[in-house]
Structures are given as structure tokens and as C-alpha cells.
Amino acid sequence: MGGWxxxxxxxxxxxxxxxxxxxxIPARFMSTPRSAGYGNYLLHDLRHDEDGTPKPDFPLNANPVASILVAGPNFGSGSSREAAVYALVDAGIRAVIAPSFGDIFASNAVNNGLLPARVSPEAVEKLREALADQPSQASVDLETRCITINDxxxxxxxxxxxxxxxxxGWDDIDLTLQHADVIRAFRDERHLNANWAWPAAPN
Incomplete structure (x- = not known):
């Protein structure tokens, strides 16, 4: 996974x-192999009629190249399924902007390169106004922690x-591995100072 x-x-x-x-991502699609991609299932039941026909006025159907979502509060609540993040990422979404997120969803998002950008309700209203008439080009900057849409x-x-x-582009394991030298030094010191049997080193 590449960083940005x-x-x-x-x-x-x-x-x-x-x-x-x-x-x-509705549960019935989660038997699909991850390698097949989950992008087509993103918000499936909201994006389609009962007969499976895409709703032309649904925001992501009308703007299939969108990569930034501005949504309402409590985005990603519910179950802990990581497939919900897979669906967003596979559909090309890089950032979701909302006043609040489900805790597990937000953690899963970061581990998969998706930004859960939490903003104040007042800021969301400003962004809603900027996007009320039509989608717009936007920029998201992790260094400054700023989002710009129009002006x-x-x-x-x-x-x-x-x-x-x-x-x-790290997950939790990568975050831990940045301390590998400290972990090894602690292990070696324990080997020297703790008088008990240790497992044999792998060959």
C-alpha cells in the first residue's frame, strides 16, 4: 500500500x-474474493433500484470519478466489517469528510490508506454549500490537515x-516495526539479565 x-x-x-x-457493502457481497475488488458493491442498495438498475441521480453514479466524499455524521457506524473500507478504496475513494465516524471503521480506513477526515459540523455545512450545485475539484493535505474546495x-x-x-502507507504492523531496533535491544538485554530458559533461536 502506497502512502500519500x-x-x-x-x-x-x-x-x-x-x-x-x-x-x-451489504453482507451478501462479502463472499466475493478480495482480489475481485469490492468497488462495484459500494453503497449498492442505495445506488440501485430494486431491480438492480443504477439510479442516475445518486451522487456516485452521476460522478463516478469522485475520490472525496463529504458526508453526514456517524459515517461507518455498525458492524466492524473491514470490507466496507475495501469497497470505498476499490471504488477510488481516498478521503471521507464527516463530523464523526464509527471508531472501528476509522481505524480500518487508516490501515487501508483511506482518510477519515473529522471536521466540525460548521465546517461540513460550508463544504455542503460549496458542493450543493455540483461536484468540485478539491485538495486534501495531510501535512497542514486542511481541505480546500473552491475558495x-x-x-x-x-x-x-x-x-x-x-x-x-503503513498498517499497525508497520507502525510497530519502526521500533524494531528498540525491541531487539530490549530482547537482548532480557536474555543477558533474566536467568531462565529461553526458546532456542530459529535456524
Missing amino acids: TEHKGQAVLLPLDNVDTDQL ITVDFELQDNWRTKLVN
Whole structure:
């Protein structure tokens, strides 16, 4: 997974609150192999009629190249399914901007290179106004923690360790491995100072 510092792309308004993980990818699609990609299943039941016909006025159908979503609060709530993040990433989404996120969803997002940008309700309203008439080009900067759409710039919240993971393309294991030298030094010191039997070193 590659890291990133700045992303520029088309932002689109998803005027929905409480978009949960079952809406992001319905459970019936989760038997699909990950290698096949989950992008076509993103928000499937919201994007299609009962007969499976795409709704032409749904934001992501009308703007298939969008890579930044501006949504309502409690985005990614519900179950812990990581496939919800896979669906967004496979559909080309790099950032979701919302006032709040499901905790597990946000953690899964960062581990897969997707930014969960938490902004104030007032900032979301400004961005909604900027996107009310049509999608617009936008930029997201992890260094400054700023989002710019048209002439509107707002700040977003992002934990320092999450920013590090996104910039470097790291997951939790990579974040731990940056301390590998310290971990090895601790292990070696324990071997010297602890008088008990240790497992044999691997060949």
C-alpha cells in the first residue's frame, strides 16, 4: 500500500447521515474474493433500484470519478466489517469528510490508506454549500490537515500516528516495526539479565 501526503480530486456530496457498514457493502457481497475488488458493491442498495438498475441521480453514479466524499455524521457506524473500507478504496475513494465516524471503521480506513477526515459540523455545512450545485475539484493535505474546495478551506482532525500511517502507507504492523531496533535491544538485554530458559533461536 502506497502512502500519500496530498490528494487532489473531485469531491462529491453524499447528503446522508448514519451511513453504516451494511449500507457501504451489504453482507451478501462479502463472499466475493478480495482480489475481485469490492468497488462495484459500494453503497449498492442505495445506488440501485430494486431491480438492480443504477439510479442516475445518486451522487456516485452521476460522478463516478469522485475520490472525496463529504458526508453526514456517524459515517461507518455498525458492524466492524473491514470490507466496507475495501469497497470505498476499490471504488477510488481516498478521503471521507464527516463530523464523526464509527471508531472501528476509522481505524480500518487508516490501515487501508483511506482518510477519515473529522471536521466540525460548521465546517461540513460550508463544504455542503460549496458542493450543493455540483461536484468540485478539491485538495486534501495531510501535512497542514486542511481541505480546500473552491475558495473554502477547513481544518480536519487526525491523530498523529494515523497521519504517520497514511503518509508512509503503513498498517499497525508497520507502525510497530519502526521500533524494531528498540525491541531487539530490549530482547537482548532480557536474555543477558533474566536467568531462565529461553526458546532456542530459529535456524
